[in-house]
Amino acid sequence: MSAIAFEYPSEISALRDGIVSFIRAEVITRHEKNAELFADPRKIYDDKGAYVPRVLELIREVRMASAKAGYYAMSAPENIGGGGLGYLAYFVAWEQIFRMCGTHYWLGHFMISHWAKGPSPVLEKVTPKMRELALPKLLSGEHSMCFAMSEPGAGSDAAMIKTRAEKDGDGWRLSGSKIWITNSPYAQYAAVFAVTNPEQAAKRKGGISAFLVPTNSPGFIVERLINMWGHVGTDEAILQFDNVRIEPHQLIGELDKGFKIGMLGVGLGRIYNSGRAVGLGRWALEQAVEYVKVRESFGKKIAEYQGVMFPLAESAMQLHAAHLMALNVCQLLDSGQQATKELSMTKAYAVEIGKNAVDRAMQTHGAMGFTNEMHLTEAYIYLRKVNVADGTNEILRHLISKQMLAGDMDL
Numbered sequence: 111m112s113a114i115a116f117e118y119p120s121e122i123s124a125l126r127d128g129i130v131s132f133i134r135a136e137v138i139t140r141h142e143k144n145a146e147l148f149a150d151p152r153k154i155y156d157d158k159g160a161y162v163p164r165v166l167e168l169i170r171e172v173r174m175a176s177a178k179a180g181y182y183a184m185s186a187p188e189n190i191g192g193g194g195l196g197y198l199a200y201f202v203a204w205e206q207i208f209r210m211c212g213t214h215y216w217l218g219h220f221m222i223s224h225w226a227k228g229p230s231p232v233l234e235k236v237t238p239k240m241r242e243l244a245l246p247k248l249l250s251g252e253h254s255m256c257f258a259m260s261e262p263g264a265g266s267d268a269a270m271i272k273t274r275a276e277k278d279g280d281g282w283r284l285s286g287s288k289i290w291i292t293n294s295p296y297a298q299y300a301a302v303f304a305v306t307n308p309e310q311a312a313k314r315k316g317g318i319s320a321f322l323v324p325t326n327s328p329g330f331i332v333e334r335l336i337n338m339w340g341h342v343g344t345d346e347a348i349l350q351f352d353n354v355r356i357e358p359h360q361l362i363g364e365l366d367k368g369f370k371i372g373m374l375g376v377g378l379g380r381i382y383n384s385g386r387a388v389g390l391g392r393w394a395l396e397q398a399v400e401y402v403k404v405r406e407s408f409g410k411k412i413a414e415y416q417g418v419m420f421p422l423a424e425s426a427m428q429l430h431a432a433h434l435m436a437l438n439v440c441q442l443l444d445s446g447q448q449a450t451k452e453l454s455m456t457k458a459y460a461v462e463i464g465k466n467a468v469d470r471a472m473q474t475h476g477a478m479g480f481t482n483e484m485h486l487t488e489a490y491i492y493l494r495k496v497n498v499a500d501g502t503n504e505i506l507r508h509l510i511s512k513q514m515l516a517g518d519m520d521l
């Protein structure tokens with residue numbers, strides 16, 4: 111019996127089954143073998159909040175094993191050496207990974223190339239030289255990258271970025287700063303967005319270009335790691351560009367037309383986060399349903415109390431709706447439609463209800479729900495943060511409103 115009256119294409123069902131086997135063989139075993147290391151966040155990060163070398167090595171091992179098995183770069187375009195799978199595959203893969211790994215087997219979160227951290231459609235238009243220089247190791251999972259758009263003065267309104275790439279002979283010189291850049295402390299490359307034509311940029315009519323920049327370029331500085339929400343370590347950092355030389359072959363796509371490439375990435379991020387939210391929500395709900403069957407209070411299993419079960423039924427309704435919304439929008443996107451309204455609705459809804467599902471699962475577990483060993487608090491933090499990342503809940507509602515006011519009332 112399936113809750114979804116929708117048959118996945120055979121390659122997507124095969125992908126999902128393959129992911130399950132991969133996680134068992136390559137992810138869970140690594141967690142088990144390194145249980146002592148993973149049990150204590152103080153061993154995972156150094157005193158500055160960066161992953162210790164052994165953890166980075168384990169992450170790289172998972173990426174590379176997945177690339178070898180044909181999963182890692184599945185969503186990168188075929189013309190740059192990826193698998194060329196579309197949005198539906200991307201959603202299904204991430205939903206499966208998060209449902210199975212939760213936040214416990216977190217090495218699994220590295221098995222598919224995340225759009226900002228590895229090969230994805232964002233790199234479709236890199237130059238032939240960059241394809242030769244950077245792509246082999248990005249595709250094999252040996253190297254990773256980051257996506258540097260946000261700045262201290264430009265978040266939701268990303269077109270306000272001030273980082274400049276000024277002409278310097280046949281290339282450019284990059285100066286400015288970026289903030290919240292995930293994976294930047296560990297990446298070998300950064301997709302950096304910079305103003306190349308200030309007049310166009312001021313009129314919001316282009317003027318922003320995208321560059322693929324090696325993070326070991328002179329003047330490329332990881333200024334500070336940003337510890338978030340009480341964590342002892344982090345993925346996010348502040349970057350400074352001090353006159354970084356950019357060669358012509360580092361331009362991605364056309365000059366002054368990089369903003370669209372950025373938005374393509376953010377669109378993928380909205381699908382990724384919808385998959386993450388539905389997956390983590392289901393993972394949390396499944397744990398809660400198991401717990402209520404065994405936990406007793408006042409002489410009964412707590413499953414017998416409506417006060418316990420109705421919130422879980424609420425989570426089931428909402429997760430089912432978000433799941434269907436995501437399958438629907440992926441098909442719209444895969445058929446070439448822009449689906450701005452549907453993508454905004456899906457991401458905003460999925461991350462809100464995913465977070466609420468985790469919250470209810472914590473409540474169901476009583477004090478156990480707040481222990482590190484349950485990993486539910488970690489899932490809550492993840493999803494609470496993505497109520498801001500890749501389009502805040504308010505910005506997504508703003509996009510939905512704009513579409514409606516423009517006459518799109520198709521629901």
Ligand SMILES: Cc1cc2nc3c(=O)[nH]c(=O)nc-3n(C[C@H](O)[C@H](O)[C@H](O)COP(=O)(O)OP(=O)(O)OC[C@H]3O[C@@H](n4cnc5c(N)ncnc54)[C@H](O)[C@@H]3O)c2cc1C
Nearest residue numbers: 257258259260265266290291292495498499500502504505
């Ligand atoms: C965990 C995490 C990882 C991130 N990783 C990256 C990364 O890898 N690369 C990168 O470039 N960026 C990254 N970001 C940054 C992210 O893209 C921004 O945080 C996001 O765009 C919001 O910008 P802001 O934080 O500056 O908030 P602001 O834009 O300052 O917004 C502040 C508040 O005002 C509201 N608001 C703003 N404008 C409107 C409006 N028009 N209508 C209604 N409400 C509005 C917002 O919804 C929000 O509640 C990350 C963020 C997080 C939390």
